Amino acid sequence: xxxxxxxxxxxxxxxxxxxxxxxxxxxxxxxxxxxxxxxxxxxxxxxxxxxxxxxxxxxxxxxxxxxxxxxxxxxxxxxxxxxxxxxxxxxxxxx
Numbered sequence: 001x002x003x004x005x006x007x008x009x010x011x012x013x014x015x016x017x018x019x020x021x022x023x024x025x026x027x028x029x030x031x032x033x034x035x036x037x038x039x040x041x042x043x044x045x046x047x048x049x050x051x052x053x054x055x056x057x058x059x060x061x062x063x064x065x066x067x068x069x070x071x072x073x074x075x076x077x078x079x080x081x082x083x084x085x086x087x088x089x090x091x092x093x094x095x
Contacts, residue, residue, distance in 0.1 A: 010063065011071045014054050018078050021050035025085050032092045044089050051082055 024047035031040035057063045058075055067075070 010057070010066055011068075011075070014057055014075050015078075017050045017054045018075070018082060021047040021054070021082050022085070024050065025082070025089060028089050029092075032089070037093060040089075041093055044086065044093070047082070047086060047089075051079065051086060054079055054082075 024043045028040040028043035028047065031037070031043060054075065058067075058072065058079065064072060
């Protein structure tokens with residue numbers, strides 16, 4: 001019995017995780033701006049979990065082999081952009 005074709009769902013799942021992480025990062029920035037660092041850090045932690053999920057899937061050939069080169073490139077670029085955003089938020093938490 002062959003594995004079901006989930007490739008479109010995998011890429012969609014990873015894009016959704018990235019969107020969720022960016023949403024949490026935006027919420028965190030808003031909370032920092034509002035003077036609520038404790039709540040902001042919870043949102044950052046949620047964004048980090050989503051980041052780690054995507055990173056894990058992209059790093060594992062068992063999953064990444066089912067993505068096209070274009071999907072891998074797009075997802076990897078967005079993952080880097082998210083890492084930069086999270087690094088910026090981490091600097092805000094130390095202030």
